[in-house]
Amino acid sequence: MKAYAEISQLQKNIDDFQLGPIDLTIEPETITALVGNNGTGKSTLLKLMMNLASRDSGDIKLFNTSVSNGNESWKRNVAYLPQTIIGMDAYTGNTLKALIESLYPNWDDSLFIEMINLFDVPLNKRFGKLSQGVRQKLNLALTVARNTPLLVLDEPTAFMDIPSKKFFMDILVDWMDKGDRSIIITSHQVEDIKKLSDYLFVLRNGKAIGNFEKEALTENYKRYWLNGLLPNTAIPGEVSRANLQIISNKPEKTEVFLQKNNIGWIDRKSLELEEIITLLLTT
Numbered sequence: 001m002k003a004y005a006e007i008s009q010l011q012k013n014i015d016d017f018q019l020g021p022i023d024l025t026i027e028p029e030t031i032t033a034l035v036g037n038n039g040t041g042k043s044t045l046l047k048l049m050m051n052l053a054s055r056d057s058g059d060i061k062l063f064n065t066s067v068s069n070g071n072e073s074w075k076r077n078v079a080y081l082p083q084t085i086i087g088m089d090a091y092t093g094n095t096l097k098a099l100i101e102s103l104y105p106n107w108d109d110s111l112f113i114e115m116i117n118l119f120d121v122p123l124n125k126r127f128g129k130l131s132q133g134v135r136q137k138l139n140l141a142l143t144v145a146r147n148t149p150l151l152v153l154d155e156p157t158a159f160m161d162i163p164s165k166k167f168f169m170d171i172l173v174d175w176m177d178k179g180d181r182s183i184i185i186t187s188h189q190v191e192d193i194k195k196l197s198d199y200l201f202v203l204r205n206g207k208a209i210g211n212f213e214k215e216a217l218t219e220n221y222k223r224y225w226l227n228g229l230l231p232n233t234a235i236p237g238e239v240s241r242a243n244l245q246i247i248s249n250k251p252e253k254t255e256v257f258l259q260k261n262n263i264g265w266i267d268r269k270s271l272e273l274e275e276i277i278t279l280l281l282t283t
């Protein structure tokens, strides 16, 4: 099956901020989390994908169509939840639902109602009168129920209470189980990333550090507690060291080296995803 999104050599400058070059492919049936520090270009990347901002160079294809070539057929295959939405304050949830439902032929009304009930969203109140978290829940229900093959979510759980975050993750897992769909999500919530993502596309200061498979990432990072002194030179795979501890992202190479040099280890543990992301974004 063809990729849902293909981004190649994408670049965008905003004042002194430079995004890219970025290459990223979104395959069917995958969840990709965009991960990075504040202001590193995650929302900008999503806006560029939705053709809401113009790129300086490179190409973005969604469903095999370049997003900026005037043919907007790709739009019916993508549901996008931006970080902030303007222009909705005067409308009730009922009105917004009727409007959006009419634009998306695969609208899933039972899913919409399920989410509204689960999140306890009043549909008869104007959007502008709802709390920030309830607005986010309504927006999510209005986005996910479009039932498009690609879901693009910019910090969907930032204002949500703890039980709602859990409901939301369960909903997305069920939504993916229906098949032939993918999600791109930006999030600073490590639980979202841990539970949902297959891939982590990591951005640092506008530059792509890599598109990592989550399982491989968590398997590759290991901390060793050594029982001998460390050599002054870097050990193969070494990412950081402190006292008699080292962190490696190439454990096999590290262990061969340690054995060759008669340095044993008392303990070896995999790192938590949170620690790995911190290392990728800070060291």
Ligand SMILES: Nc1ncnc2c1ncn2[C@@H]1O[C@H](COP(=O)(O)OP(=O)(O)OP(=O)(O)O)[C@@H](O)[C@H]1O
Residues within 6 Å of the ligand: 014, 015, 017, 036, 037, 038, 039, 040, 041, 042, 043, 044, 045
């Ligand atoms: N409308 C704008 N006007 C000026 N600069 C902008 C605008 N939008 C984004 N930028 C700049 O682009 C850079 C990337 O911003 P962006 O919102 O994409 O980051 P982000 O990774 O989504 O951040 P966060 O995690 O804080 O949401 C920032 O340095 C920001 O200053």
